[in-house]
Amino acid sequence: MKKILGMGNALTDILLQVDNDEVLFSLNLLKGGMQLINTERSHEINDAVSNYSKIMATGGSASNTINGITRLGMKGGFVGKIGKDDIGLFFTNDSINNGVVPHLLTSETPSGRCTVLVTPDSERTLCTYLGAACELEASDLKAEMFQGYDIFHIEGYLVQNHDLIRTAVRLAKQEGLKVSVDLASYNVVEENLDFLLEIIHQYVDIVFANEEEARAFTGKEPEDALNVISEHCEIAIVKVGKDGSFIKSGDKIVQIAPRKANCIDTTGAGDLYASGFLFGLANNYSLEVCGKIGSLISGNVVEVLGAKMPDEVWETIQGEIGRIVN
Numbered sequence: 001m002k003k004i005l006g007m008g009n010a011l012t013d014i015l016l017q018v019d020n021d022e023v024l025f026s027l028n029l030l031k032g033g034m035q036l037i038n039t040e041r042s043h044e045i046n047d048a049v050s051n052y053s054k055i056m057a058t059g060g061s062a063s064n065t066i067n068g069i070t071r072l073g074m075k076g077g078f079v080g081k082i083g084k085d086d087i088g089l090f091f092t093n094d095s096i097n098n099g100v101v102p103h104l105l106t107s108e109t110p111s112g113r114c115t116v117l118v119t120p121d122s123e124r125t126l127c128t129y130l131g132a133a134c135e136l137e138a139s140d141l142k143a144e145m146f147q148g149y150d151i152f153h154i155e156g157y158l159v160q161n162h163d164l165i166r167t168a169v170r171l172a173k174q175e176g177l178k179v180s181v182d183l184a185s186y187n188v189v190e191e192n193l194d195f196l197l198e199i200i201h202q203y204v205d206i207v208f209a210n211e212e213e214a215r216a217f218t219g220k221e222p223e224d225a226l227n228v229i230s231e232h233c234e235i236a237i238v239k240v241g242k243d244g245s246f247i248k249s250g251d252k253i254v255q256i257a258p259r260k261a262n263c264i265d266t267t268g269a270g271d272l273y274a275s276g277f278l279f280g281l282a283n284n285y286s287l288e289v290c291g292k293i294g295s296l297i298s299g300n301v302v303e304v305l306g307a308k309m310p311d312e313v314w315e316t317i318q319g320e321i322g323r324i325v326n
Contacts, residue, residue: 002282003075003148005177007168008062008155009133010080010104011112012087012094015267015306016052018117023048024125031119034126034185042129045115057308058094059114060133061155061184064268064307068275068297070099071314072321074282077101079145083111083132105140107132118265118305138167146175151206151278156184156213159192169203178234180206182274189216197232205234206281208274214238222246226253235287237294239273244295247287256291259299268307273298285325292324 018024024031027048037045058067066076078100082088088104088111095102112133117125136158146152152172159165172179181204183189189196196217200207207229209217214225222238223246229236230248239245244258273294280290300313309317 001074002150003077004066004069004151004153004278004282005077005079005103005146005149006062006066006153006155007079007136007158009060009112009130009157010063010078010082010091011058011060011114011128011130011133012091013057013059013114013116013267013306015055015057015116015118016049017305018049018052018119021119024117024119029117029125029127031125032123034128037127037129039110039129042113042115042127045127049115049117055306056090057306058091058098059307060112061157061182061271062153063095063100064271065153065155065182065274065278066100067095067098067308068272069279071309072275072279072318074279075099075101077103077149079103079136079141081105081107081132081136081140083107083109085111087111087113088132103145105136107135109135116267116306118267122264122266122302124265124267136161136164138163141167141171143171143175146171146177149175149177151180151282152177153180153182153274153278155182156188159184159188159196162192162195165195165199169199173203178205179203180208180274180278182208182270183210183213183217186212186216189213193217201232204232206237206278207233207235208237208239208270208277210239210270211241235281237277237291239270245273245291247291249287252287254287254291256288256295259295261299261302263302265305266302267305268301269298271307272301289324293321296320296324
């Protein structure tokens with residue numbers, strides 16, 4: 001069986017379902033946005049929401065993807081950096097409990113965490129303290145981390161560290177892995193466009209983008225953007241939310257319908273789509289089947305709070321994958 005390695009920000013998600021938008025306004029938070037915060041701001045936000053119950057889970061885009069892959073029964077590992085603290089210990093233990101092989105470096109800086117405030121309309125507002133997570137450096141990477149894996153998946157939030165990404169993709173290719181990138185954020189794409197074009201064209205085999213990221217990368221709308229992205233890689237995927245997704249490889253284009261869902265929280269939807277797609281790809285399924293599995297899993301995760309689903313949901317998903325494949 002093939003194995004998939006991810007690399008990203010090692011963040012612990014702290015999820016809270018708030019009653020209304022007032023807490024966002026009182027904290028001067030942009031609803032639906034992602035704000036990078038410092039230690040002082042992190043304490044301020046935590047104090048303001050202390051009366052809400054919390055759910056903790058390993059998070060970060062690539063970590064979510066790898067967690068999804070291991071829940072599907074495929075082996076996966078994760079490269080990241082954590083602090084020597086309780087949150088770092090939680091991240092390590094939760095990863096192991098989810099079947100992920102942790103390749104974690106440590107720092108004296110506190111572990112990264114992402115406070116996710118979910119309003120009744122399912123909109124999520126992210127307050128991210130990167131901490132040790134953003135200290136992952138090119139010098140931390142060793143060839144042996146990549147050995148034994150078949151696909152290397154990178155979250156786009158790391159793209160601002162050009163040396164890290166360049167070193168990672170070179171080591172992955174040196175060890176014979178296919179390279180997959182999720183563009184992750186349209187503003188990251190805009191700020192690093194030239195670098196992304198260079199890296200994707202030279203090293204990347206699979207690109208995941210949502211509508212906004214695809215537009216930032218190409219200046220075009222989804223279907224035209226798909227054609228442009230596919231010129232630089234083996235497989236291009238453009239996700240268009242409730243309208244599903246488009247996949248292109250060579251001259252073949254596949255449109256995937258979305259799974260109908262009762263959406264309460266979109267956290268992890270794109271990450272889990274990548275889980276399903278890469279799982280399918282590693283099993284040599286057709287592009288259509290890969291996309292259907294991705295759509296199935298992303299359509300399920302939006303029905304729960306956060307990016308982690310209960311065992312019974314995963315059991316149902318396994319059964320539905322069996323029907324898709326057969």
